[in-house]
Amino acid sequence: MTTSEQTTLATGSWTLDPAHSSVNFTVRHLGISKVRGRFNNFETSFVVDASGAATIEATIYLDSFDTGNSQRDEHVRSAELLNVTERPTLHFKAVEPVRVAEEFEVTGEVTLGGVTKPVTLDVEWGGVQPFADGSRHAGFTATGTIKRSEFDVAPGLPTAMLSDKVAIELDIQLVEPQA
Numbered sequence: 001m002t003t004s005e006q007t008t009l010a011t012g013s014w015t016l017d018p019a020h021s022s023v024n025f026t027v028r029h030l031g032i033s034k035v036r037g038r039f040n041n042f043e044t045s046f047v048v049d050a051s052g053a054a055t056i057e058a059t060i061y062l063d064s065f066d067t068g069n070s071q072r073d074e075h076v077r078s079a080e081l082l083n084v085t086e087r088p089t090l091h092f093k094a095v096e097p098v099r100v101a102e103e104f105e106v107t108g109e110v111t112l113g114g115v116t117k118p119v120t121l122d123v124e125w126g127g128v129q130p131f132a133d134g135s136r137h138a139g140f141t142a143t144g145t146i147k148r149s150e151f152d153v154a155p156g157l158p159t160a161m162l163s164d165k166v167a168i169e170l171d172i173q174l175v176e177p178q179a
Helices: 070-077
Strands: 012-016 022-029 033-039 042-048 054-061 089-094 103-112 115-130 136-147 162-175
Touching: 042 162
Parallel strands: none
Antiparallel strands: 012 042, 012 162, 022 033, 022 162, 042 054, 054 089, 089 103, 103 115, 115 136, 136 162
16 A cells, blocks of 8 residues: 555665664563564565566574573574574565555565465655765665464463564665666
């Protein structure tokens, strides 16, 4: 869904700028506070076709889970929770090409451990700006939620201990394809 005038982007494969991008999450612990963290290793594919629509995919490497507390992070990576040995990645793929606008939605599928579920991300487009090296960068923020129970993450852990709902926030910068 588009809520404002669409943006025209250069055709081709835009490259992730990992130094200016992040994949963040928030989950409630004991129902009283939020634990915030990030995934430090991820990839994106953002390809704009001749019509101006973009196909979008992303892969998050779950062993890069990071809350700033190494003991907690190792526990979350274990078989009891994320089980990164058996489920090393979370993959997102938009179900159809999207047209970028100031605000828009991306509907896609998230796959984790062989389970695929739909998700809709609300996107705020930041625009395109020149960078110091002469390249042009585009940026956006996308937010959404997934439920850990739908992906069999920590099935024995009650939601009073760890919320079922996990909020996701992506801050992504992409580098325009070179002509």
